[in-house]
Amino acid sequence: MEIVIRPDYDGLSDTACSIVRAELARKPDLVLGLATGRTPLGLYERLRKSGDSFAKVRFFDLDEFYGLGPSHPDSFQHFLRTRFLDPVGAAPGNVRLLRGDVADLEAEARDYEEAIRGAGGIDLQILGIGRNGHIGFNEPGSSLGSRTRPKTLTPEVLAHYVRDIDPLSRMTSFALTMGVGTIMEARKLLMLACGPEKADIVRQFVEGPITAEVPASMLQLHRSAVVVLDEAAAAGLKRRDYYKWVFENKWRVGQK
Ligand code: GLP
Numbered sequence: 001m002e003i004v005i006r007p008d009y010d011g012l013s014d015t016a017c018s019i020v021r022a023e024l025a026r027k028p029d030l031v032l033g034l035a036t037g038r039t040p041l042g043l044y045e046r047l048r049k050s051g052d053s054f055a056k057v058r059f060f061d062l063d064e065f066y067g068l069g070p071s072h073p074d075s076f077q078h079f080l081r082t083r084f085l086d087p088v089g090a091a092p093g094n095v096r097l098l099r100g101d102v103a104d105l106e107a108e109a110r111d112y113e114e115a116i117r118g119a120g121g122i123d124l125q126i127l128g129i130g131r132n133g134h135i136g137f138n139e140p141g142s143s144l145g146s147r148t149r150p151k152t153l154t155p156e157v158l159a160h161y162v163r164d165i166d167p168l169s170r171m172t173s174f175a176l177t178m179g180v181g182t183i184m185e186a187r188k189l190l191m192l193a194c195g196p197e198k199a200d201i202v203r204q205f206v207e208g209p210i211t212a213e214v215p216a217s218m219l220q221l222h223r224s225a226v227v228v229l230d231e232a233a234a235a236g237l238k239r240r241d242y243y244k245w246v247f248e249n250k251w252r253v254g255q256k
Contacts (some may be wrong), residue, residue, distance in 0.1 A: 001219055001228045003206060003243035005234040009194050012230045013042025016126075016192055019226060021052060023124045023188065031116075033125035033178075034084065036061070036076040039192045040126055044084040054088040058119045060112075061097045062136040062183075064129070066150065066174035069101035076117040076185050098148075098176045105176055109148040113182065125186035129193050130157060133214035137177035140213045146179030180218050189225040191216070193233040202229060203236035 006012045020043065024030050034040075063081055068075035076099045081177035085095060096115045103110045117213060123217075127135050134140065137151050153175055183189070193202050206227065219225045234240050 001206065001222070003234075003237070004226060004228045004247050004249075005237075005240065005244055006228065006230055008230050009042055012192060012194055012228050013046055014024050015228050016040070016043040016190060017046035017050065019190055019228075020047060020124065020126075023052060024052055024054075024057070026083045026085070027051065027123060029058065031058045031060070031119045031121065031123045032063045033183075033186055034059060034080050034121045035126045035128045035192075036063070036079050039128040039129040039194055041083065043126070044190065048084065048087045054090055056094070057090065058094045058121075059085060059090055060116060060122060060178075062125075063175055063177035066096040067107065068175060070097070070099065072101075075100060097256050098167045098178075099153055100176060105150040105174075109150065109176060112148045112176075112178075116182070122186035124188045124190060125183055127189060127191040127216075127219075129182070129191065129198060129201060129205065129216050131155065131181075131197060131201055133205055135180065135183060135191075135219075136173040138180050138183075138215040140215065142180055142212060143216065144210075144218050145181040147182050148176065148178050151175050157240050180215050180225040184218060184222055187224065189219060189222050191219060191225065192226045192229075193227070194230040196232045196235065198233040199236040202227075202233050203238075207238055 006015055023098060045047055061076060064076045065074065070077040080097065098112055129135060132140055132154065135146055136145060137153060139151060139154055153173055203213050205219065206215065208217060210217045210220050
């Protein structure tokens with residue numbers, strides 16, 4: 001895992017943007033996995049303004065609330081379409097996002113996995129992290145080998161993410177999410193975390209043991225995972241100075 005620590009959120013977003021643009025320059029028909037949440041908004045804004053063409057990019061996403069259709073304002077699909085996909089002119093035929101409003105969630109999950117395979121796998125998966133260590137909606141205790149499937153959400157997560165829906169309703173208790181195993185098959189992972197409320201979980205998943213109690217800790221086993229943090233989210237890391245030194249000096253490798 002490469003750990004990159006930037007001074008603030010703007011720096012984090014700039015670095016994340018450079019990483020995505022480098023992948024896009026390498027492969028214009030990139031298969032890109034998107035994440036929702038507040039953290040990648042700065043990245044999406046920069047990508048929108050970059051002028052790069054996303055016409056050939058194939059898009060997937062991480063997760064979706066059960067019961068919410070694409071036009072529901074709280075759906076992740078609505079979020080991604082309005083904040084990113086529509087503004088960058090994503091081709092409709094290249095977008096396959098999870099649907100939370102289907103009758104058969106298991107069938108949707110199987111179809112989704114098939115679509116990822118059909119696209120040749122995900123080249124770059126963007127990730128955020130929940131304060132409890134979840135990636136996608138893989139809550140603590142999720143199998144580290146799991147595939148796309150329905151999941152039951154924790155009350156804390158619901159309270160945090162669903163504003164306007166009755167918390168007792170069945171539709172708020174479930175989600176569909178890419179599995180940890182599915183995420184791990186992406187060729188490159190780009191995890192973003194910012195703010196002091198993420199410092200404790202960042203310390204756990206970067207420097208703690210690999211455990212299903214912290215699903216993000218599985219990134220330690222990935223061959224190409226980059227974690228971009230701001231100073232606040234990196235504050236609990238024991239080897240913070242070392243990661244900074246590596247980032248500033250890695251260009252020296254191979255130089256005389
Ligand atoms: C949510 C989503 C994730 C997201 C994460 C972080 O619950 N399921 O896909 O990456 O939590 O959200 P935020 O960036 O708002 O902290």
